[in-house]
Amino acid sequence: MSIQFKSFLLRVLFPSYYDEYSNLNAEVEKIYTYSQEVIKNYKEMDERYRELIREYQVLDQRSISLSDLHNDLVDEEWGDKKRLMQFVCSRPFERISVYPDGSIYTCPIAGVKFRHNIGNIFTDKFETVWNSKNACRLRLGVSKGNFEYCNRHCKEITGSGNLNGENGLQQRDEFYLSINSIDDCVLSNGPKKINLYLDESCNLHCPSCRKLPYVANKTETDRIFQLLDEKIAPLLPECEILTLLITGDFFSSNATKKFVRKHINHEQYPKLRLFLMTNAQLLNEKTWSGFPNLKDVPIDLSISIDAASRETYEKLRRGGKWEILINNLDYILTLKRKGQFRLIRFNFLVQKDNCGEIVEFAEMARRYCVDEVWYQRLSNWGTYNEKEFETLDVLNPAHPQFNSTVELLNLLQSSTQDLVIKISF
Numbered sequence: 104m105s106i107q108f109k110s111f112l113l114r115v116l117f118p119s120y121y122d123e124y125s126n127l128n129a130e131v132e133k134i135y136t137y138s139q140e141v142i143k144n145y146k147e148m149d150e151r152y153r154e155l156i157r158e159y160q161v162l163d164q165r166s167i168s169l170s171d172l173h174n175d176l177v178d179e180e181w182g183d184k185k186r187l188m189q190f191v192c193s194r195p196f197e198r199i200s201v202y203p204d205g206s207i208y209t210c211p212i213a214g215v216k217f218r219h220n221i222g223n224i225f226t227d228k229f230e231t232v233w234n235s236k237n238a239c240r241l242r243l244g245v246s247k248g249n250f251e252y253c254n255r256h257c258k259e260i261t262g263s264g265n266l267n268g269e270n271g272l273q274q275r276d277e278f279y280l281s282i283n284s285i286d287d288c289v290l291s292n293g294p295k296k297i298n299l300y301l302d303e304s305c306n307l308h309c310p311s312c313r314k315l316p317y318v319a320n321k322t323e324t325d326r327i328f329q330l331l332d333e334k335i336a337p338l339l340p341e342c343e344i345l346t347l348l349i350t351g352d353f354f355s356s357n358a359t360k361k362f363v364r365k366h367i368n369h370e371q372y373p374k375l376r377l378f379l380m381t382n383a384q385l386l387n388e389k390t391w392s393g394f395p396n397l398k399d400v401p402i403d404l405s406i407s408i409d410a411a412s413r414e415t416y417e418k419l420r421r422g423g424k425w426e427i428l429i430n431n432l433d434y435i436l437t438l439k440r441k442g443q444f445r446l447i448r449f450n451f452l453v454q455k456d457n458c459g460e461i462v463e464f465a466e467m468a469r470r471y472c473v474d475e476v477w478y479q480r481l482s483n484w485g486t487y488n489e490k491e492f493e494t495l496d497v498l499n500p501a502h503p504q505f506n507s508t509v510e511l512l513n514l515l516q517s518s519t520q521d522l523v524i525k526i527s528f
């Protein structure tokens with residue numbers, strides 16, 4: 104019996120019920136329309152919120168850069184610039200980081216002088232960006248040892264390491280000594296290291312990172328994939344390390360997963376190594392079976408955990424489940440034993456709520472045959488107010504727990520032999 108016919112019978116046989124039914128129906132429709140509006144508004148507000156966070160992060164980075172610039176102008180010379188004369192930073196010669204707006208930096212944003220990116224991949228051809236004036240000026244500055252476009256607090260200069268745990272400063276060799284002009288800085292080879300900041304998709308929304316969960320919608324996913332497909336894929340033949348995904352979780356990013364499935368394989372790119380960043384909540388047998396193309400590709404896996412207990416984990420990795428993590432770590436261990444991963448690193452963002460688990464975390468890493476543990480200082484990505492951040496940031500020298508935490512970390516580092524312990528703050 105069709106709905107129309109049922110409705111007709113109801114109207115004829117029970118006119119009063121029919122009126123009630125019609126009123127109710129109208130109410131339901133109103134509620135439905137209203138809920139659709141609420142959902143739409145929520146989505147718009149969420150999008151705006153995320154835009155504001157992005158703007159805040161860029162401004163925050165710029166303010167560091169500007170204050171360094173001010174210091175340089177006031178002090179004219181850095182105290183240790185002479186020491187740097189013997190060194191060169193290889194980053195501008197070999198690395199790029201690609202941001203969601205298409206801008207390309209060779210260096211950490213707060214490392215270079217105000218907005219010294221090398222161009223935009225949306226508006227220019229990659230070859231033009233890679234050998235742009237800004238790129239060549241930066242190369243000349245580091246080759247001559249004056250680090251003209253660098254800030255003294257750049258991680259490569261202070262030696263606090265970078266995301267891949269490598270240090271860009273090295274002794275100046277023949278190649279760098281032979282560079283005397285901007286023209287000498289034009290490179291015929293492409294970047295060896297590519298860091299992707301293009302997608303913020305993540306299955307978790309940790310308090311240290313974001314207030315709400317975010318996974319790119321279809322339009323955004325298509326846009327990111329197109330960029331990767333057109334602009335990044337042609338760089339793969341010369342690339343040696345491709346890092347993804349610095350701004351999110353690789354296994355949550357449909358665009359980067361599609362890109363990896365389509366383009367990455369050992370036969371075509373034998374020099375290429377992947378550096379995959381994840382919280383491991385989605386890295387299970389089913390997910391991994393979707394990447395048969397990665398079988399022979401050397402992969403470093405960087406897993407952010409921040410805790411050695413269920414309670415702390417589920418508080419600090421909001422949205423994550425301890426059981427799922429443990430099950431997936433067991434599976435990852437089987438993959439490691441089969442030689443699927445070249446290196447596994449566990450990450451621990453040191454903060455007030457987890458500093459009592461620093462030692463247990465290293466023990467946990469040992470149980471999973473992890474190669475490295477990286478303890479890092481907490482950053483404020485706009486998710487804490489100043490007061491909250493002050494309380495949580497135990498690796499701030501002004502924090503009452505600073506000395507005891509640093510002492511513990513140093514002791515752990517010096518007494519651990521079977522595991523590399525990295526500390527940066």
Ligand code: SF4
Pocket residue numbers: 192193194195209210211214215216241245250252253254257258259260271
């Ligand atoms: S020292 Fe820092 S800012 Fe300078 S070239 Fe190296 S990474 Fe870039």
